[in-house]
Structure formats: C-alpha cells, structure tokens
Amino acid sequence: MPNRNSILIAFLMLTLIGIGYWAYDSNLHVGAQKKPPLVRENADYYLIDTQITQYDKAGELDYILTSNSITHYPHNDTTLLQTPHVESFSDPQKPLVADALNGKLLPGNQDIELWDDVVMTQADLNNGSKVRMDTDFITIYSEKGLAVTDRPVLITNDTGRTRAIGMEAFYKESLVKLKSRVRGFHEPKP
Numbered sequence: 001m002p003n004r005n006s007i008l009i010a011f012l013m014l015t016l017i018g019i020g021y022w023a024y025d026s027n028l029h030v031g032a033q034k035k036p037p038l039v040r041e042n043a044d045y046y047l048i049d050t051q052i053t054q055y056d057k058a059g060e061l062d063y064i065l066t067s068n069s070i071t072h073y074p075h076n077d078t079t080l081l082q083t084p085h086v087e088s089f090s091d092p093q094k095p096l097v098a099d100a101l102n103g104k105l106l107p108g109n110q111d112i113e114l115w116d117d118v119v120m121t122q123a124d125l126n127n128g129s130k131v132r133m134d135t136d137f138i139t140i141y142s143e144k145g146l147a148v149t150d151r152p153v154l155i156t157n158d159t160g161r162t163r164a165i166g167m168e169a170f171y172k173e174s175l176v177k178l179k180s181r182v183r184g185f186h187e188p189k190p
Helices: 002-033
Strands: 045-055 061-073 078-082 085-088 096-099 102-105 111-123 130-141 146-157 160-170 175-186
Touching (some): 146 175
Antiparallel strands (some): 045 061, 061 078, 061 085, 096 111, 146 160, 160 175
16 A cells, blocks of 8 residues: 555646646747847839929928938938938928938928038028028927027028037027027128
8 A cells, every 4th residue: 555655646746747737838839939120121113313292281392302322211211312412391481401420300301300511501582581400410300390409500690600510490480499518790781
C-alpha cells in the first residue's frame, strides 16, 4: 500500500509539473506569434516639377505650391518638398509668398513646414507696402492664416528692420507678434 501511495503522489506531481510547463511554454509561443504590423516606410510616389493647387472648404483658391520635386510617405502621410514656392491667396488683397530650400506638407495637406533659407513676403495691394520675413524654419497654418517660428527672424519693410527670436505672423490680419529679444530700427517716411 505505501508503494502504491508513493506512485500515486509521484504521478500527481509529474502531472502538475507537466501542466505547469505546458502553460508556461504556451505563453512563450503566444507572445512570439504576435508580430508587429508591417509598416511601409518607403515613398509611394515621387514627382518632379510639380504644382499643387489647394482650395478651401468654400471652393476659393487657398494656395498654389510649386516644387522641384515632391516625395510622399504613406506611413505618416507627409510629403517632402525640394525648393518649395508657396503663394497663399487667403486674402487676395494681401498675397503671401514663401520660398525655402526644403519643406514638408503635413498630414491633411493644409499645413506646411519650410526650412533652410526661408523668405516670406507679403504685399498690401491697397497701399503698395511690402514686408519681408527671413528665418531658417517656419510652419504655415493656412486655415488659420498663421505662420509660426521659434527661431531667429528678420523682418524688413519700407520703414525699418526688426530682429527677434520667435514670431507668430497672422498674415490675414497683417499682425505680427514677436516673442523675445526684439531689436530694430524705424525710419518714418518723409
């Protein structure tokens, strides 16, 4: 009888050990079978000498973007631009023109980042004045009529020059907010 009890206890122990190992081993295989989804990070199209015309929700011309080349990446829906030239018509009386060496259309194709030798000019067709803004990086939010940078900026107009670190330019309203280290000079028109 004692031999029979020890065989039964040994059998139960081996069964419990087998069940424990099976549960542990199956958890290892379940984790190994889950693979991360395959993300395609290469470009899905590339165009040379391109012009993009964007209209707003009311069907009015919003902006025209020309670029030497554009490359679209579907995994994050961004489009890289080489030597972009943007003409914004959100206010037909005060058109905004922006040029840079590089740029990127952000997801949704409404907002644009420009960097490397960024030059923005805005002319007021009513009074003939012109403002030029130079920086090395800026983001243009076309629906808001806003251009934002945290980098150094130089603003030049008919009556002076102003330097600052950081800027918010509400170009539809012809309003510029400078963030810090503002320095400049102003010469009134005779």
